[in-house]
Amino acid sequence: MGGRHRGAWALRSGHGAHGRSGRGERVPVSLDVYEELRREALAKIDGTGLDPVAQPEAVRELLESTVDEYQRRAHLGEGRSLADPRATVERLVESVTGNGPLARLLRRADVEEIFVEGDQVTYLEAGGALRACEVPVTEQENRHVISQLIAATDRRLDASNPIAQARVLDGAARLTVVIPPVSDHLSATIRRYALRRQSLESLISLGSLTQAAATFLEAAMRASASVLVSGPPGAGKTSFLSALMAAAPTDHCIRACEEVRELHVPLVHGSYYEARPPSLDGTGEISLRDLVKVTLAMRPDMIVVGEVRGAEAFELTRAANAG
Known part of the structure; x- marks a missing residue:
């Protein structure tokens, strides 16, 4: 170097x-x-x-x-x-x-995501601009900071478990990290959650949604219609899903299941559930599929699954087919 x-x-x-x-x-x-x-x-x-x-x-x-x-x-x-x-x-x-070379970026409200690749740190501003960190750092220091963030959670990161996702910074961000031998070097992303509470009205004011579309979606929520939200990374899926949940009737029971919690919409009736990785002895894992299965047994008016990427898709499809 x-x-x-x-x-x-x-x-x-x-x-x-x-x-x-x-x-x-x-x-x-x-x-x-x-x-x-x-x-x-x-x-x-x-x-x-x-x-x-x-x-x-x-x-x-x-x-x-x-x-x-x-x-x-x-x-x-x-x-x-x-x-x-x-x-x-x-x-x-x-x-x-503290958070070492990442501390200054984490203090900035306009930084949405931070990317760490070895000794390189870049970040995404709210306006969409990708910037490089001006402070030179070492991979060892970056790894120390990431390890400290993981240590404050119930997740672990080591050679036998080189991939981890966790809520960090008191739940204000999601950390996804991969280390050798799966990757060539430390590779991590810290995604900051939007502090502003989203609603269909706020999406209209931002120009992301028309009034007609918002009216249709609000009616869909009242009718407990099934809705699939899809899009590329950074498209605003989580914000849109939060707005949909906020539009649901307050007397509806909502059960939200996530691998790593990102949704923070206040629920009058319902709960949030978060998956859990296995412990050091390989026991105690609670998968997203497990959460979907148990929430189906609780007879909710609405089930929200944060991300459908694996076996949980089967349970979700079966629930949709059953009404």
């Missing part, structure tokens, strides 16, 4: 990153140096048993000490000193206790 050794963030120095390495020279931190500091800090945290979430101040002190030690070694000629050690500390804190 030698070609990517630019300043890892906004650090200023009178020397270029490839200037002389004289004693005490102050240069923007390279990815190699930053990764060295990050790994050293993580090893110290593991060794001391500190919890980055429960003990953030203690972790910050440890990170400050790690950077200070590096600076002292650099001043003795064992490397090049950092131009802005405080900025280095802040990024390390964000990496260890």
Whole structure:
């Protein structure tokens, strides 16, 4: 990754990153140096048993000490000193206790999706523009952040289970991740859920739906008609389905089944159900098909299945044929 050794963030120095390495020279931190500091800090945290979430101040002190030690070694000629050690500390804190290089993107309300491919991070803005992250990162740090997100859920990600989907960030986003040996490198997508509550009226105001179409769909919901929503990724299927659910009569019992929950329409009468992967010993799996079967036995007025991609299609088709 030698070609990517630019300043890892906004650090200023009178020397270029490839200037002389004289004693005490102050240069923007390279990815190699930053990764060295990050790994050293993580090893110290593991060794001391500190919890980055429960003990953030203690972790910050440890990170400050790690950077200070590096600076002292650099001043003795064992490397090049950092131009802005405080900025280095802040990024390390964000990496260890937060969401690292993804944190800034996750704080932005206009970012809809984040794509991670190895050491590359791109994101999709609300207007549809695809941008590249300006901050150079390493695949190791990206994987650490993704692993932390997964660790906060009931899902697991390792060589024996290299594909995972989970609700993350307190249910505000869906994470889909694939790691080796299934993929060549870390491959992940974080999809942010729309914060605005959708309705047929809101889709009309956005120009996504005509008044005539909305009237027809509202009548279909009142009649408990079967509706199939299909389209390519990013077409707005989840938003449209949310609007349809919001248009259903409030006295209808709605049971919604999803592999990873994305729908958040308030239900007066009904519930949401989420599939569960098997545990480490291979037991305890609850598939989407299992959920569809059990909700059929509960005699709902309406069953909503978030995504039909597997065996659940059989149960859903059988239910539709039976009325």
